[in-house]
Amino acid sequence: MDKKFTVGMAQTFPRLGDVEFNLHRHLELIREAQGLGVDLLVFPELSLVGYTLRDLVPHVAVRPSPEHPIWKPLLEASRDIALVVGFVEEDERRQFFVASAFLDGGETVHVHRKVYLPTYGLFEEGRYLGAGSGFSAFDTRFGRAGMAICEDVWHLSTPYLLGVDGADYLIFCSASPAYGVGTDQEGATANAATVTQFTKTYASLLTSYAFHVNRVGVEEGISFWGGSMAISPRGQVLAQAPYFEEALVPVEVDPGLLRVARQRLPLLRDEKPLMVQNELSRVTSKESGDER
Amino acid sequence: MNVEALLLQDVPLVRRMLVSALRAELGRFGFKKAVLGLSGGLDSSLAAYLAAEAFGAENVLAVMMPYRTSSPDSSRDAMEVIQRLGLRHATIEITDMVEPLFAKIPNMGSRRQGNAMARARMIILFDQSEAWGGLVIGTSNKTELLLGYGTIFGDMASAVNPLGDLYKTQVRNLAREMGVPDAILAKPPSADLWPGQTDEGEMGLTYAEVDKVLCLLVDERLAMGEVVQAGFSEKFVRQVWRMVQRSQYKRLPPIILKVSGRTAGWEFRMPRDWGT
Numbered sequence: 247m248d249k250k251f252t253v254g255m256a257q258t259f260p261r262l263g264d265v266e267f268n269l270h271r272h273l274e275l276i277r278e279a280q281g282l283g284v285d286l287l288v289f290p291e292l293s294l295v296g297y298t299l300r301d302l303v304p305h306v307a308v309r310p311s312p313e314h315p316i317w318k319p320l321l322e323a324s325r326d327i328a329l330v331v332g333f334v335e336e337d338e339r340r341q342f343f344v345a346s347a348f349l350d351g352g353e354t355v356h357v358h359r360k361v362y363l364p365t366y367g368l369f370e371e372g373r374y375l376g377a378g379s380g381f382s383a384f385d386t387r388f389g390r391a392g393m394a395i396c397e398d399v400w401h402l403s404t405p406y407l408l409g410v411d412g413a414d415y416l417i418f419c420s421a422s423p424a425y426g427v428g429t430d431q432e433g434a435t436a437n438a439a440t441v442t443q444f445t446k447t448y449a450s451l452l453t454s455y456a457f458h459v460n461r462v463g464v465e466e467g468i469s470f471w472g473g474s475m476a477i478s479p480r481g482q483v484l485a486q487a488p489y490f491e492e493a494l495v496p497v498e499v500d501p502g503l504l505r506v507a508r509q510r511l512p513l514l515r516d517e518k519p520l521m522v523q524n525e526l527s528r529v530t531s532k533e534s535g536d537e538r
Numbered sequence: 539m540n541v542e543a544l545l546l547q548d549v550p551l552v553r554r555m556l557v558s559a560l561r562a563e564l565g566r567f568g569f570k571k572a573v574l575g576l577s578g579g580l581d582s583s584l585a586a587y588l589a590a591e592a593f594g595a596e597n598v599l600a601v602m603m604p605y606r607t608s609s610p611d612s613s614r615d616a617m618e619v620i621q622r623l624g625l626r627h628a629t630i631e632i633t634d635m636v637e638p639l640f641a642k643i644p645n646m647g648s649r650r651q652g653n654a655m656a657r658a659r660m661i662i663l664f665d666q667s668e669a670w671g672g673l674v675i676g677t678s679n680k681t682e683l684l685l686g687y688g689t690i691f692g693d694m695a696s697a698v699n700p701l702g703d704l705y706k707t708q709v710r711n712l713a714r715e716m717g718v719p720d721a722i723l724a725k726p727p728s729a730d731l732w733p734g735q736t737d738e739g740e741m742g743l744t745y746a747e748v749d750k751v752l753c754l755l756v757d758e759r760l761a762m763g764e765v766v767q768a769g770f771s772e773k774f775v776r777q778v779w780r781m782v783q784r785s786q787y788k789r790l791p792p793i794i795l796k797v798s799g800r801t802a803g804w805e806f807r808m809p810r811d812w813g814t
């Protein structure tokens with residue numbers, strides 16, 4: 247398990263609502279990544295479909311089953327390389343979710359449904375999509391991992407839950423629009439600066455690897471900033487993709503760094519999830535009671 | 539509160555975002571060329587610089603559309619931009635187009651005549667768009683759009699508008715960064731629809747002041763009372779907000795009267811960039 251491996255961050259510009267085209271592009275990038283020695287290739291949020299879908303949601307939704315014509319070639323490709331792909335998932339009851347799936351060895355290992363659907367400002371996900379119901383870490387051949395999608399990561403509890411569930415590798419997939427062009431952060435939009443800051447913080451405090459893979463390109467006049475990053479368990483930037491440009495960035499991951507980081511800062515060892523649970527029970531029971 | 543600082547931007551970042559987005563939004567529909575009306579004013583000059591950077595000067599058609607009373611300075615400044623960038627260009631006078639209409643309808647007044655001229659230019663640009671094989675680049679800035687200082691279906695018409703989220707103050711800063719000639723940066727903004735017209739004279743306000751108030755009301759989401767407390771006269775703040783309110787219709791597509799269960803704009807909500 248302590249063998250080094252290579253993560254590829256695929257910073258793509260999906261074609262809005264054109265699943266076939268995007269699938270083709272995924273397969274091309276998978277081949278390219280294999281040439282670079284990538285073991286795990288991570289695509290951004292909704293990489294198979296694009297972001298500002300609105301009423302296209304039912305037109306592009308996929309059942310992540312081995313027979314599905316979009317899923318099948320991805321599963322095939324995952325026999326040689328592990329993948330994280332972003333899509334709109336349709337469930338058995340014909341409901342739609344923003345989802346990212348971890349594929350490996352020809353199987354769907356884990357699907358995370360986005361829990362926090364931003365529905366404010368320029369975001370309108372809650373109008374078109376259903377929300378996921380939780381976060382769980384899962385085992386992979388690289389170690390235990392956890393996934394979260396864009397707005398999920400802006401909620402503090404998300405990385406915490408994944409961390410206490412044993413995730414050593416936090417995989418964050420985003421379609422993050424670029425906005426806020428003040429003069430206080432060099433070359434990055436305000437929200438890009440915030441995401442960079444908290445991704446480093448999460449990795450440092452959870453002494454875990456964090457990967458934030460964000461898309462680029464433009465939809466409906468909205469630019470997506472890219473800047474995908476890999477952060478070490480000590481909060482250092484191991485690799486960062488450029489802003490606003492497509493890129494495939496490989497980064498070598500040394501699981502041994504987890505061991506070093508956790509000797510230095512044994513925060514996870516000393517974490518008290520039961521205490522947190524008790525405190526949350528107290529707080530939430532008060533909130534639902536008469537005192538409110 | 540330092541309101542001036544709120545209007546400051548990371549100008550190279552804005553330039554990078556606008557150029558790449560302009561390229562992407564035209565490219566997705568198969569276009570690599572652009573056309574725009576170039577008056578020699580600040581907004582259209584900046585739009586020309588952005589388009590030239592996005593598509594290459596040889597792929598940008600700048601159309602000058604003077605009326606017989608248009609200021610000769612405007613044409614001179616427009617030619618300066620064309621020559622500096624190496625844009626393709628054409629001059630199509632609108633005098634012969636609009637004067638028969640003015641003759642038919644006496645006492646139109648300068649406002650109606652100005653609107654007719656703006657719409658005549660729109661007809662030319664969209665026709666050139668088809669002939670040239672490039673989309674029309676808009677030149678309305680955020681200040682004008684919010685105040686409604688523009689002609690609906692006239693100069694407000696375009697396929698993609700790179701300036702619509704920049705206040706006039708910010709347009710000026712980006713134009714300076716991109717090397718727009720000093721003479722254009724220095725002259726008072728004018729629609730040049732009649733001799734001596736200036737935006738600030740016609741609206742009875744200055745861009746420097748109104749940009750600050752709009753920034754506080756719109757971007758910073760302050761209430762009118764809070765803007766007054768920040769040091770602006772209540773009368774002025776109310777005037778600005780009323781202008782924004784009264785021009786809301788100009789920033790939206792026309793109202794469709796609903797009868798069916800799936801109406802364009804309500805239940806039928808496809809993205810504009812669908813499939814691209």
